[in-house]
Amino acid sequence: MKDQTDTLLHPEVTGFFDPATNTISYVVKDPGSNACAIVDSVMDIDYAAGRISYDHADEIIAFVRQNDLSVDWLIETHVHADHLSAAPYIQAQLGGKLGIGAKITVVQDTFGKVFNEGTEFQRDGSQFDRLFEDGDTYDVGGMTCRAIHTPGHTPACMTHVMGDAAFVGDTLFMPDGGSARADFPGGDAGELFDSIQKVLALPDETRLFMCHDYGPGGREILWETSVAEEKAHNIHVGGGKTKEEFVKFRTERDAGLEMPKLIIPSLQVNMRAGELPPADADGKRFLKVPINTL
Numbered sequence: 394m395k396d397q398t399d400t401l402l403h404p405e406v407t408g409f410f411d412p413a414t415n416t417i418s419y420v421v422k423d424p425g426s427n428a429c430a431i432v433d434s435v436m437d438i439d440y441a442a443g444r445i446s447y448d449h450a451d452e453i454i455a456f457v458r459q460n461d462l463s464v465d466w467l468i469e470t471h472v473h474a475d476h477l478s479a480a481p482y483i484q485a486q487l488g489g490k491l492g493i494g495a496k497i498t499v500v501q502d503t504f505g506k507v508f509n510e511g512t513e514f515q516r517d518g519s520q521f522d523r524l525f526e527d528g529d530t531y532d533v534g535g536m537t538c539r540a541i542h543t544p545g546h547t548p549a550c551m552t553h554v555m556g557d558a559a560f561v562g563d564t565l566f567m568p569d570g571g572s573a574r575a576d577f578p579g580g581d582a583g584e585l586f587d588s589i590q591k592v593l594a595l596p597d598e599t600r601l602f603m604c605h606d607y608g609p610g611g612r613e614i615l616w617e618t619s620v621a622e623e624k625a626h627n628i629h630v631g632g633g634k635t636k637e638e639f640v641k642f643r644t645e646r647d648a649g650l651e652m653p654k655l656i657i658p659s660l661q662v663n664m665r666a667g668e669l670p671p672a673d674a675d676g677k678r679f680l681k682v683p684i685n686t687l
């Protein structure tokens with residue numbers, strides 16, 4: 394397949410770090426116009442209090458307005474399990490189309506069962522404006538971008554290539570952070586390794602932007618690296634580690650990990666494209682906690 398993306402373009406990328414969930418959201422500006430994409434936004438939640446708010450999203454909205462940008466796309470790299478998406482909130486104020494990987498239907502089917510959702514919960518991805526298949530392209534202003542299917546962490550994970558930048562979601566962490574877990578339902582360590590190879594096959598100088606950083610060893614929070622850096626130094630896959638080595642390591646590591654603090658609210662909201670579950674007859678909204686299921 395012909396590579397139709399403009400890998401020589403150098404979009405302006407602004408990261409917004411959310412300290413509550415260690416998530417980085419991005420505004421990616423087309424170098425040739427005022428068009429932009431917003432990648433992986435965050436809605437704030439105080440789970441103990443059952444309260445949601447929008448400080449992090451409001452910061453992004455203010456940035457977009459201050460810089461006179463127009464939002465072409467809101468991109469979710471995957472159904473996040475550690476933070477709630479603010480995409481619908483931002484879309485209501487700034488417009489843009491909301492896109493995610495086509496395998497969202499698999500994730501919706503899995504977690505529709507986990508949360509015992511009724512038939513009103515559609516599992517066809519129709520909550521999103523666009524479902525990306527592997528290799529699909531879309532435009533941000535004059536910049537043609539490309540979605541690459543990179544499953545393993547979840548079945549629907551996509552890496553988005555915009556000019557010389559790639560947004561890898563949880564496919565990779567910074568070189569000293571390694572890789573994300575592959576043990577959620579539908580996750581697969583072997584698939585994750587193969588997906589990482591797809592990312593590492595991009596040109597060496599490609600700028601890679603992470604969805605998360607935890608500042609291992611107490612270092613400052615960082616979110617940008619390159620294909621060359623990851624190939625050479627990634628502690629889980631760099632320096633020519635084999636698939637066998639990776640799968641063994643990843644599987645053993647994942648067996649000892651606790652569930653992310655916000656997995657229960659995150660999945661229920663993110664599988665609905667960032668919408669809360671529908672209100673009951675009294676107009677109240679609730680999140681469920683499935684017992685002994687996850």
Ligand SMILES: [Fe+2]
Pocket residue numbers: 471472473474475546563573
């Ligand atoms: Fe994730």
